[in-house]
């Protein structure tokens with residue numbers, strides 16, 4: 137589904153953040169990219185969804201080279217993005233946020249599919265409430281549901297566990313697993329919180345100084361893998 141080869145990307149005046157990064161994500165898989173702060177997880181997510189240009193390398197989606205495409209064209213081809221910090225529209229209602237997720241993708245009707253509200257009952261309950269008044273965990277669910285409302289094939293999530301209480305982390309991880317299993321959605325998540333991936337993701341890739349140091353590592357049991365945890369996460 138996603139094939140990244142020798143990707144290099146960075147920020148103006150800041151040099152390369154990603155350098156020679158290779159990553160493959162099979163269709164229907166739930167893959168998590170783990171790494172310490174500043175190793176390039178957000179930069180990778182932004183490069184995949186087109187918010188940051190690659191200076192070298194290629195990004196393929198479903199067999200198509202999307203490296204040169206603008207972010208809206210990548211969204212049209214099925215990339216959904218849940219950014220770090222969620223970026224929901226706090227002054228709009230929950231329902232309006234979900235509608236924005238629908239209409240942002242040309243060709244979709246504005247009506248939010250019922251199955252999405254069944255998956256996130258708290259959002260159905262609070263649909264008329266200002267999104268900014270939700271708890272952090274509820275806002276994260278809204279950010280995920282808003283991205284899913286655009287019916288992506290590939291969902292990118294950037295540290296969705298950040299600032300969220302442990303019980304809600306489990307709930308969100310379980311929902312993502314359920315969506316992958318029932319719809320065939322492909323998920324690529326950047327994380328540092330092991331509770332979000334251990335037992336939920338299929339496999340892990342470790343990013344170290346802008347490149348993937350190891351990939352295809354089983355997610356189940358990673359909390360006991362002390363040598364990788366100290367090597368890649370300093371814990």
Ligand SMILES: Nc1ncnc2c1ncn2[C@@H]1O[C@H](COP(=O)(O)OP(=O)(O)OP(=O)(O)O)[C@@H](O)[C@H]1O
Pocket residue numbers: 147148150153171172173174175176177178179180220
């Ligand atoms: N807008 C920017 N301009 C310049 N440098 C940046 C910018 N954003 C990030 N960087 C730098 O790029 C490097 C990688 O940052 P990135 O945010 O991708 O890391 P990360 O692994 O997602 O870390 P975190 O977990 O802290 O979000 C860091 O050295 C960071 O300082």
